[in-house]
Amino acid sequence: MYAADALRQRHLIAWQQYLAERPGRGGAPLKPRSINKRLETARGFLSFLASQGYVQSTLADTLQYVRQPKLLPGSVLEHAQVRKLLSRIPTTDACGHRDRAMLELLYSSGIRVGELLGLDVHDIDPRNATMRVTGKADKERIVPIGRTALRYLDSYRLAVRPFLLRDRSEKALFLDAHGGRLAYHRVLRIVHRYARLAGLAVNVTPHTFRRSCTTELIRSGANMYHVKELLGHESLDTLKHYAKLTIADLKKTHAKHHPRERSLD
Numbered sequence: 001m002y003a004a005d006a007l008r009q010r011h012l013i014a015w016q017q018y019l020a021e022r023p024g025r026g027g028a029p030l031k032p033r034s035i036n037k038r039l040e041t042a043r044g045f046l047s048f049l050a051s052q053g054y055v056q057s058t059l060a061d062t063l064q065y066v067r068q069p070k071l072l073p074g075s076v077l078e079h080a081q082v083r084k085l086l087s088r089i090p091t092t093d094a095c096g097h098r099d100r101a102m103l104e105l106l107y108s109s110g111i112r113v114g115e116l117l118g119l120d121v122h123d124i125d126p127r128n129a130t131m132r133v134t135g136k137a138d139k140e141r142i143v144p145i146g147r148t149a150l151r152y153l154d155s156y157r158l159a160v161r162p163f164l165l166r167d168r169s170e171k172a173l174f175l176d177a178h179g180g181r182l183a184y185h186r187v188l189r190i191v192h193r194y195a196r197l198a199g200l201a202v203n204v205t206p207h208t209f210r211r212s213c214t215t216e217l218i219r220s221g222a223n224m225y226h227v228k229e230l231l232g233h234e235s236l237d238t239l240k241h242y243a244k245l246t247i248a249d250l251k252k253t254h255a256k257h258h259p260r261e262r263s264l265d
Helices: 009-021 032-051 079-087 094-109 113-117 147-164 184-197 206-219 224-231 237-257
Strands: 130-134 140-144
Touching (some): 009 032, 079 206, 094 147, 094 184, 094 206, 113 206, 206 224, 224 237
Antiparallel strands (some): 130 140
């Protein structure tokens, strides 16, 4: 066995090379995220050894995190697909009307599902068509509500929510069948059910509505700074990935409007 003080840079470099070449499940190489998790654990252990005087304090720096590729966002629905999904929601009963109001609001505003479920009745300002949203780190922001979403939200809030309410002191906007605040796992099941009824082949989650809203706004030429404020992002970096999604639109525009693409010779 080797003692801790026998560790050298070459050992760590060899181990990181092994991680890069090691096959994961299915025979494919480990993903950068998986490698970085192992490196983080190893760096923490090396820092502990350094604090005990077994290795040099700079030894942990030998392990360099793998740069993770900046991928495009996950599942994104076209507007026609969203409309198809929403049209599958029956609004003839209380829960169906609640579901339609929730998903219309997610698609209209692009808020996170956690922000949606955290909404209280008093957070909605129907006169100004806005809502107060509490995001990450308890930061509040005012978000506009689109006309269609507001119509379903108003009818739910005024005519449907009272039927679901069990305790008059309950402040949550969206209630489950027992009158309590709706939970994320229930919303996930709701989204999966309607996506299945709509025959959508992609994996649709509550976050898909946020991505789809963002994509449509950027595709339509919305100011990136305004979109950032709407979504509650700290910087514009995240939105740069969405901009890549519009290359298909750019190609269509180029083919349609460039004179050389319209000519036959």
